[in-house]
Amino acid sequence: MDFEALFSADARVMQPSLIRRLTGLVNQPDVISFAAGSPSAETFPYSRLTEIYHDLATVEKGRLFQYSVTRGNAELVEAVRERTARVQGVAASADETMIVSGSQQGLDFIGRVLLDPGDAAFVEKPSFPGGIDTFATYRARLFGVTSHDDGMDAEDLARRVREARAAGHRPKLVYVIPNFQNPSGRLWSLERRRALLEVARAENLLIVEDDAYGELYFDGVTTEQRSRLKALDPEAPILYMSTYSKTLAAGLRVAWIMGPAPVISRLVLAKEVGDLCTSTLSQKLTLEFLRRGWMDEHLPGVRAFYQHKAQLVDAALHKHFRGLGRWTPPRGGLFVWVELESAYAIDTWPVLEASVAEDKVAFIPGKPFFVGGVGRHCLRLSYSNVTDDNIDKGLEKLSRRLRAARESVV
Numbered sequence: 057m058d059f060e061a062l063f064s065a066d067a068r069v070m071q072p073s074l075i076r077r078l079t080g081l082v083n084q085p086d087v088i089s090f091a092a093g094s095p096s097a098e099t100f101p102y103s104r105l106t107e108i109y110h111d112l113a114t115v116e117k118g119r120l121f122q123y124s125v126t127r128g129n130a131e132l133v134e135a136v137r138e139r140t141a142r143v144q145g146v147a148a149s150a151d152e153t154m155i156v157s158g159s160q161q162g163l164d165f166i167g168r169v170l171l172d173p174g175d176a177a178f179v180e181k182p183s184f185p186g187g188i189d190t191f192a193t194y195r196a197r198l199f200g201v202t203s204h205d206d207g208m209d210a211e212d213l214a215r216r217v218r219e220a221r222a223a224g225h226r227p228k229l230v231y232v233i234p235n236f237q238n239p240s241g242r243l244w245s246l247e248r249r250r251a252l253l254e255v256a257r258a259e260n261l262l263i264v265e266d267d268a269y270g271e272l273y274f275d276g277v278t279t280e281q282r283s284r285l286k287a288l289d290p291e292a293p294i295l296y297m298s299t300y301s302k303t304l305a306a307g308l309r310v311a312w313i314m315g316p317a318p319v320i321s322r323l324v325l326a327k328e329v330g331d332l333c334t335s336t337l338s339q340k341l342t343l344e345f346l347r348r349g350w351m352d353e354h355l356p357g358v359r360a361f362y363q364h365k366a367q368l369v370d371a372a373l374h375k376h377f378r379g380l381g382r383w384t385p386p387r388g389g390l391f392v393w394v395e396l397e398s399a400y401a402i403d404t405w406p407v408l409e410a411s412v413a414e415d416k417v418a419f420i421p422g423k424p425f426f427v428g429g430v431g432r433h434c435l436r437l438s439y440s441n442v443t444d445d446n447i448d449k450g451l452e453k454l455s456r457r458l459r460a461a462r463e464s465v466v
């Protein structure tokens with residue numbers, strides 16, 4: 057049978073994620089991998105989750121493995137609302153809140169519910185490929201918006217919106233990650249946050265605010281510096297998303313979306329046909345972890361774990377990467393973004409192949425994070441899964457490899 061002829065138009069535009077394609081290459085056991093972007097399993101509270109599991113199984117028996125309601129377990133929704141209001145400063149009613157099986161699923165439902173082929177969606181340069189690829193799957197026209205160390209350039213956003221309209225694309229949404237972005241680690245300034253809110257309001261754009269890393273801040277970053285857009289302007293049309301993947305355990309697949317009730321109810325319909333409900337077991341484990349007050353006790357250790365690694369990476373970059381490129385010292389999250397001197401036109405993609413094959417050091421080249429095929433001279437370093445001892449060693453080797461690549465270009 058000709059299976060190609062069977063595929064739908066949507067399926068035909070699906071592309072394997074470049075990063076996932078790299079996985080086989082970069083996840084070999086003898087490779088020092090700055091590539092794996094997943095949180096460290098060392099930070100997952102294994103004993104406490106096991107204790108909760110035993111307690112729940114004893115009391116709930118078979119109910120622990122039953123279906124749940126599509127919008128999310130009502131008690132979990134309450135616990136999430138309480139904590140998000142208290143810690144993230146984002147208030148939402150139960151009608152304005154839903155649980156999803158990971159924010160990646162949330163992004164998919166947002167694409168499904170809001171984007172028709174040809175609609176315009178705006179993303180940072182660089183941005184999270186999970187967002188870019190999802191919106192592309194719904195055949196949206198993606199526009200990359202210039203972004204600086206302190207956030208998205210709102211004037212450029214306004215320009216891109218005009219450009220989209222002039223080309224016949226209907227501007228629908230802007231997708232942003234203002235706190236410790238994947239891949240750049242950037243923390244937006246308050247001015248840039250306010251400027252985005254203003255342009256989005258003027259241009260009638262829905263904001264998708266992805267706050268996957270906002271709780272993983274390091275010492276010295278104030279609550280005000282992490283102000284969520286939805287907290288700064290509670291009335292603005294914003295879909296605020298966050299996840300327990302980085303703070304509790306990624307495999308539980310528990311995340312949440314808060315936004316205008318009419319949009320949330322459509323997203324719940326998408327979830328009804330998407331997966332019926334998020335795992336009851338995962339939701340109850342998460343609920344009980346929150347109820348016992350363990351999240352607030354657990355997070356300082358997680359932050360300290362990543363801050364320590366980030367400091368080692370920053371120190372190693374100072375030692376080995378001087379004159380090679382620039383980076384912003386990480387202030388939270390899991391990533392450091394390096395921009396090599398563009399004058400040398402080093403393409404980091406072929407460098408990766410040689411680096412893995414010969415030096416056994418992996419990273420992610422910049423290209424998959426950009427709309428429009430730019431960013432070849434950039435690379436993302438993730439420090440979550442590299443042992444302390446290997447950080448300096450790996451970055452020293454990588455700096456040598458990059459210097460050699462620079463010489464061959466010159």
Ligand SMILES: Cc1ncc(COP(=O)(O)O)c(C=O)c1O
Pocket residue numbers: 093157158159160161184186233238266268298299300301306310311
């Ligand atoms: C910015 C961003 N959003 C969403 C996700 C997906 O997270 P989840 O595990 O909740 O699906 C990730 C995961 O890497 C991410 O970096």
